[in-house]
Amino acid sequence: MRRPPMPTPPSVVIAGAGPAGMVLAYQLVGRGVPVRVLEQHPDFEREFRGELIGPSVLPALEQLDLVGTLVERGLARTDVERQMFVGLSRRVTLPGGTERGAVISQPGFLALLHERCSRHPHYRLDFRTTAMRAIREGERVVALETRREGATDRVDGDLFFVCSGRQSKVRKDLVTLELDEKPDDTLWLRFDLSDAPHALPSAVEVHMFGGGVVVVLSATTRSRLQVAYSAPGDVGALRKDLPRLRDALLPRIAEPLRSILAAKLDEHTESQVLRVAIDRLARWHVPGLMFLGDAAHTMGPAGAQGLNLAIRDSIVAANHVLDAIAEGRAVDDTLLAAIEAERRPEIEAAQAGQLRAYGMVQKRLAVQHVMFTILAAVMKVKPMPGFVSAPVMPKHATRA
Ligand SMILES: Cc1cc2nc3c(=O)[nH]c(=O)nc-3n(C[C@H](O)[C@H](O)[C@H](O)COP(=O)(O)OP(=O)(O)OC[C@H]3O[C@@H](n4cnc5c(N)ncnc54)[C@H](O)[C@@H]3O)c2cc1C
Incomplete structure (x- = not known):
């Protein structure tokens, strides 16, 4: 774990206080980076959302000193298994089908991150503030236009992360989709x-x-x-x-x-x-701005992965940004491209895995019985990619 002195960091604006946005904020704020988060909702109470944290993320959240507090507060249940069944009772093994993880309360998790960030004077979160579109000077994004209680404003910064999820308004203006599938709702x-x-x-x-x-x-x-x-x-x-x-x-x-x-x-x-969607941006960044989590690649519920992948995006993004700041390198388009390059293969594999899973569940019940028997045998020899990932870990200690 490195603790180098930091040169002057860029001021970061994050649109969306979901898991991707708040995990990123927590890591950056804890290393002295000024962060302003914009969240359209008035609080962290959320609609239905993913709550199962898998083994690819749990060690990172433990290292970030979050899991113990959630358990103490009754906001996490650890050692929860995900089990697959054909019909009511026949247990089957599917790729990733026997993962153990933790069920967390998303509102509790986000509130804890906010509480920890709020100890730092260089952190600010604006609730009821919607990021509407990016404002550019030349090619570079220099601000986000916002709406708050009917009034339009702008929030300037050096670097923007759009973590505003599957309904992201900003993505519609800036980038195109290279994958756009709509399985059953x-x-x-x-x-x-x-x-x-x-x-x-x-x-x-x-x-x-x-x-x-x-x-x-x-x-x-x-x-x-x-x-x-x-x-x-x-x-x-x-x-x-x-x-x-x-x-x-x-x-x-x-x-x-x-x-x-x-x-x-x-x-x-x-x-x-x-409304289930599996989509992915053709490019996750433009000069000065990067999309992470569901805003970059909306996941379907299959395999309970969206929450986990969003958090992994943020850990990788924080690693790159904090490395660059520590080494005195520019936080520029090359760096954003490096974040995308690191995350893209896993996302592509996971989305391909989800589409395969949707194909499998369309089969008749009798066919599924046969299919999963064969699949279980095959997987003993050759695990299928797209569901099980090695943990990614934060490289920089967060000062809570
Ligand atoms: C019903 C449901 C069930 C799911 N079940 C699972 C599961 O079991 N396991 C799993 O891993 N994943 C699951 N997912 C997916 C998972 O919840 C998402 O992949 C994950 O929350 C993505 O995190 P995120 O931070 O990228 O986006 P989000 O969680 O969508 O967070 C985006 C945040 O941005 C805010 N926002 C949106 N637009 C704006 C704007 N313009 N300006 C400012 N703020 C804005 C939103 O209010 C929200 O707080 C489920 C999703 C849904 C909808």
Whole structure:
């Protein structure tokens, strides 16, 4: 771990206080880099989001001294396994299908990063502030135009990271997509099971029922159960048709959970339709500005990877930026290109893996049984790329 004295660092602006933005902010701020974060929401309470941190990220978060605090606060459950099933009960091994990791509360995680960053005077986070577009001088981005409570403003800086996720406004103006796939949408439901905690699954369970139907059960840190239901067709319409939703979902959940959810599933159940996208920018940077996380490469829910890959992007980006500052090198387009070059192969493999997984779940149930038997045998000899990655670690100690 290096602790060199730092020359004057650039002032960094980060659009989006999600996992990519806040993990990046935490690492930079902890090394003396001035950071201003812009977040459109008024707080960290978020819609449905990924909560499973896998083994490719957990060691880095432990090194950054985050996991222990989350566990102490009851905001993380460690040693959680992700299990794959064909149908209700046949356990199968898929690429990455038996990972162990930690389920974290995303709001709790982001709030902890903000709390730690706030100890430093050179950190600022503006809630309710939406980054609208990049302002350029010549080729170089020199500011972001923002909207806050109806007023337009601009935020200047030396270096911009756009971490504003899959709906990123800034990306639409600046860059084009080289991959743009739209697999079946997913309906997310959330149930409060604090009255029946014994029924919460200890693992994250992925059940495949053939013909594109997948049900994922995942207990969150607050005794709540997230249920994701993916199927061909309009899951948005299904959400509005309670009898049809009950018929589609409940038979695909094993007892005793089925009866508990049957009693709870009604028109007040928290829900959200996720328009699933797997996309990737042709180029992740322009002079002065770089996209990271879902803003650079939106991931689908398959394999629970988007959160992990977003955090890995930020660790790699921080390593490059802090290396350059420490060595007195310019934080310029060459550096942004180096970040993209390091991250791109893993992202391309992961997205190809997700598209393969979506192809697999479309098969009929009987075909899936055969397919996963063969796959498990093949994988013993030759692991498939795209799901399992070695950890990336922060190179610079963060002074919390
Ligand atoms: C329903 C759902 C379930 C998922 N399940 C999993 C899972 O189980 N495992 C997994 O690994 N991944 C999962 N993912 C994916 C994972 O949540 C994302 O890949 C991950 O959150 C990406 O992090 P990010 O920081 O890049 O973007 P985001 O988490 O999307 O964060 C972007 C942030 O930017 C803010 N923002 C957006 N636009 C602007 C703007 N113009 N100006 C300022 N701020 C802005 C947003 O409010 C948000 O706070 C899921 C995603 C969804 C939607």
